[in-house]
Amino acid sequence: MADLIDDLRASLPDGAVLTDPDLLRGHQRDEADLCEYGMPAVVVRPRTTGEVAAVIKIAAARGTPVVPQGARTGLAGAANAVDGAIVLSTAAMDRIVEVDPVNRIAVVQPGVVNAALAAEVGRHGLRYPPDPGSWESSTIGGNVATNAGGMCCVKYGVTAEYVLGLEVVLASGEVLRTGRRTAKGVAGYDLTRLFVGSEGTLGVITEITLSLRPAAEESLTLVAVFPSTAAAGAAVAAISARGLTPSLLELLDQTHLIALEAYRPMGLRTDAKALLLAASDTGPRAAADLERIAALCEEAGADEVYAATDAEEAAALLQARRNAHGAMEKYAAEAFPHGNGGLIIDDVAVPRSALAALLDGTEKIAAEHGVAIGVVGHAGDGNMHPNIVVDRADPASVAQCRRAFDDIMALGLSLGGTCTGEHGVGLLKRAWLAEEIGPVGLAVHTAIKQALDPAGLLNPGKVL
Amino acid sequence: MADLIDDLRASLPDGAVLTDPDLLRGHQRDEADLCEYGMPAVVVRPRTTGEVAAVIKIAAARGTPVVPQGARTGLAGAANAVDGAIVLSTAAMDRIVEVDPVNRIAVVQPGVVNAALAAEVGRHGLRYPPDPGSWESSTIGGNVATNAGGMCCVKYGVTAEYVLGLEVVLASGEVLRTGRRTAKGVAGYDLTRLFVGSEGTLGVITEITLSLRPAAEESLTLVAVFPSTAAAGAAVAAISARGLTPSLLELLDQTHLIALEAYRPMGLRTDAKALLLAASDTGPRAAADLERIAALCEEAGADEVYAATDAEEAAALLQARRNAHGAMEKYAAEAFPHGNGGLIIDDVAVPRSALAALLDGTEKIAAEHGVAIGVVGHAGDGNMHPNIVVDRADPASVAQCRRAFDDIMALGLSLGGTCTGEHGVGLLKRAWLAEEIGPVGLAVHTAIKQALDPAGLLNPGKVL
Structure with missing residues (x-):
């Protein structure tokens, strides 16, 4: 030592x-x-x-x-x-090496915080869209290693879609450069994408070349309140089927609405079973797009649909969505007497057409196991976070929650979904990854890990 | 046998x-x-x-x-x-297995022709954007195996961005399923992207799950005519720097304009050194976007900028661009007396800011080697096709063209570009791939090939 x-x-x-x-x-x-x-x-x-x-x-x-x-x-x-x-x-590798507005590229070290990059490219009239919930503290290197998502994804995609090239230190200590600075390129295997989302198991990312977008335009926002989560899910499927692409389409269930009103009261309807938050940033046609979304929400059974009256109200609604995690953690902490209440955060994605079935099924799982599950997530992507309230001090409660968690995973896969929409596999989902990709998929994963890290020293035990 | x-x-x-x-x-x-x-x-x-x-x-x-x-x-x-x-x-594997409008997904066998898929999803109000020059005859399997591009890419990206999942027969004969049907998913390594663009060297693709977009909107088109290719390149850089994203931004040089007028006369200005063709499909703001593009072309020194007066003229201009390859082949065939004239088609991509330097440098290379080179391509992506006229019957001519070809590759790399923007490596670019990715990159490629095809039986000699 x-x-x-x-x-x-x-x-x-x-x-x-x-x-x-x-x-x-x-x-x-x-x-x-x-x-x-x-x-x-x-x-x-x-x-x-x-x-x-x-x-x-x-x-x-x-x-x-x-x-x-x-x-x-x-x-x-x-x-x-x-x-x-x-x-x-990588916390000390926090340098923004370059912002190139003509080619809409940024080059950064992995320790740059997402929010710091967003601010810096904003000064050049550009935008780095990926916005995971942790964006104010998480790093670009971590975002790339886990292929992080966020609220932007329904229109602007996940982190991977912005990674043009990487510098990676391999298990041998050699330095690999992947990808390019050009808008297009097909030279060789897509090693960039192989490292994105590989969670540190294939190499250590030391520099990232990102593509950027022009600055975001102002968006209009609406809220739709539903008497059931399934009705909200049906609205999402209808919006997708009509070819509409909102810039934001988020869902909060009743548990989260109650938690939020307890956390930072803002008059959200806690009697509703689900709330959809939608936005459109299509400039002159945003109002018309939101009207179509509103009509589809009403057709799907929304009790109430209203537009944010101004940018301030829209920002407050967005902030409420961002606060959902903190509010739910507080809710969970207070659900048990000894301050041992906690939250087991799940992450599952299904085809948009199966969203209603996922929400319905999750309610049934909560009832079956006698646990409280609040659901929040990126409805427009079919990517939900069922958050299970647990008494950390009680092994029976933990076991119960673990069973509910596994049942949600099984439900997601049975609906044609994936065991992780954006949080990654890590240690938490290894068994479910194996279930999802099957023995041939697992053998190919293992062969690639073996080819790049034969001694198995890079982040051992993760993913596989 | x-x-x-x-x-x-x-x-x-x-x-x-x-x-x-x-x-x-x-x-x-x-x-x-x-x-x-x-x-x-x-x-x-x-x-x-x-x-x-x-x-x-x-x-x-x-x-x-x-x-x-x-x-x-x-x-x-x-x-x-x-x-x-x-x-x-894969020609007989030509079944469109499924089109799912709610989830905006198509599932196809690899032998489905690009145009046949485009037509079928069009009947569902959907669009499959990738449009390589060969789209009327090339197959989705081939498009995926080479990660094909096209004219859509400047706004809508390359084939890879539409591939959600694959079924692949591995070198062992085992069947691997990669990816998913969901909008998001980060379960395990991105094997889908590893196979996309791997040119048949890692497995045989037998089924493809594609994401689709809503149907395209009508677009407006303009033409800008330049007194030098460098001025056209400068216009492209300015358009990119101002955050404009046309739905099409193509360049034809004088040689191609002359070839096209000889092939299918339509009144293109053969005295111009370069022509840019731009389109915008942003609906109510398309006219304003094109006006900004027109102004930037004029600032960059365009002699003449005009909008297509109607959809018919716009379609004719687009068809002229599509005809460029055939026109140039005819031009090359007739450049030598014995019908032995041919075309060596190159493919190089540089950062948009380096487009003018690439065009300038290509002119110098043509002059130095005493060969005719016509340039056409996807200017908005910095992806150009310098097409070299060769006398196939004359080994000296072939050798001369080969040297010009290699000089263009070296120029592209020296400008921060890649040796192939969309055509792939195959046999033609193996040496340049090695040059571009270096010994560490090549070793990683070889390790992955070895891991997946240890006997080296899948498309031997290609890429590596």
Whole structure:
């Protein structure tokens, strides 16, 4: 151990090799529940690609596992430490290397925070759309490693769609460059996409070339309130079937509405079973698009449909949606007497046509297992987050919630869906990944992992 | 050999195993120049995934190479046969399995022709945007295997962006399913993207799940005529820098204008050095967008800018662009007395800001080598096709053109570009791929190929 630390200290600048026990404990895990985590031997904070390569070479020579970490806001345990590992934090690699407005490109180090990039490209009249819930604290490197989603995806797609090229330190310590700076390119295998979403198991991302979009236009927002979640799901399917592409189409169920009103009261209707929040940013035709969406919500059985009267009200509604997670955590914490109440956050995506069935089925699962489940999510993508309220102090409650969680996964797959729409596999969904992709898919995953990391030192135990 | 044919006949239906020598000769190669090709032992035309798997298992057992072919419209030699190979034609796998308007998805066999899919989804009010030049004859399987582009890409992206999932027969004969039917999903490595553009070297694609878009809206079209290609390139950079996203932004140089007027006269200005064709499909704001594009063209030095007066004129202009390839082939054929004139079609993409430098540099290369080079392409993507006129009967001419071709590749890379924007690597660009991705990139490619096709039987010699 001392040797490992000595080797690292000899290769990295002062202050980049950290062994303080409190700090190590702070780097054990991300925000996922139900996932194991160990105690790292050391946390390193390199600033350059060369320093990352030096760390990986030391790890390779000694057979020490390496766990890459961004801001540890992940929700699948993909950043959890294993015992004795080197935790490689990219937090100090936080430089925006370049913003190129003519080619609409940004080049960044992995530790750049999503919100910092959004602000910087905004100064150039550009936009980096991906907006995971954690965008104010999560890093681009973490977003890329998990292929993060967000509310923009229904119209603007996920992180992967903005990654043109990568610099990656491989398990050997060699530096690979993938992709390009051009708008198009088909030279060789798509290694960029292979690393995006691979959760640190194939290499450590040290630089990212991103494509940008022109600045967003102002959008108009509406709210539709439904007497059942299934009716809200039917509205989403109808909107999709008519070829409408809102810039936002989010769902909050009654549990979340109640939690939000308790958290930051703003007059949301807590008697409603579901609320859809829709926006359109199509400029001169946004009002007409929202009118069509409103009509489809009414046809699907909405009790009430209203437009935000001004930008301020629209922003408040968007903020309420962003607050849903925090509100629900508070709701869960208070659901049990000892402050041990918590939230098990799930993530499942189904074809939009199956959204109503997913919502219906989740209600049945909650009733069957006698647990409270609040559902919130990106309805326009069929991507829902069923959030299960758990008493962390009570093993019976945890077991009950775990069963409900598994039943939701099984339901999602049975509806033609996937076990993770945007949070990733990490530790939390390994069994469900295997179920989803089957033995041949798993064998191909294993063959690729083996080809790129034969010693299995990069983020061991994650994904596979 | 007889054993191979017997084995195949025993596993495939009548008529699916073809050995007629004329037919074999017809399946030796695609449309690329400068690429070697061999004589296959047999051509098979399976209709089902099970039949493809049977063929691959026979090939694996005997160590016989397999070359997958679609419509053989490729321009990089990726479909060229090797001696003694089984050519696996997907032409008979031409079923559109499903069109799902609610989820905006189509499921197709690989032999479905692009135009046939476009027509079918059009009947559902949907659109499959990718439109390679070969769209009336090329297959979706070939489009996916090469990650084909087209004129839509400047706004709607390349083929890869529409592929949600694949069914692939692996080198072992096992059947892999990748991807999903959902709008979002991050379960495991992105195997879908690994197979897209892998040119048949990692597996045989037997079914494709595609995402679709709502039907296209009517677009408005304008023409800008320039006194130099560099001025046209500067206009493209300015359009991009101002955040405008036309639905079409194509360039034709003087050689192509002359060739087109000789082919199908329509009053194009043959005295111009370059013509830009731009369109906008943003509905109520299309006219305003085109006005801004027109102003930027004028600022960049356009001699003349005019809008198509009606849909008919717009369609004629688009057809002229589509005819450019045929017109240039005729021009090349007639450039030499013995009917031996031909065209070496190149494909290079650079950052949009470097387009003017690419066009300028290509003119210099033509002058230096004393060859005629016409340039046409997807200016909005920085993706150009420098087409070199060659006397196929004269080895000195072929050698001269090859040198010009290589100089264009080197120029493209020196400008931060890629050796292929949309045609792929095949046989034609192997050396340039190696140059572009470097030894580490090549080693990773080789490791992945080795992991998935250890015996090297799938489309041997292509890409790597």
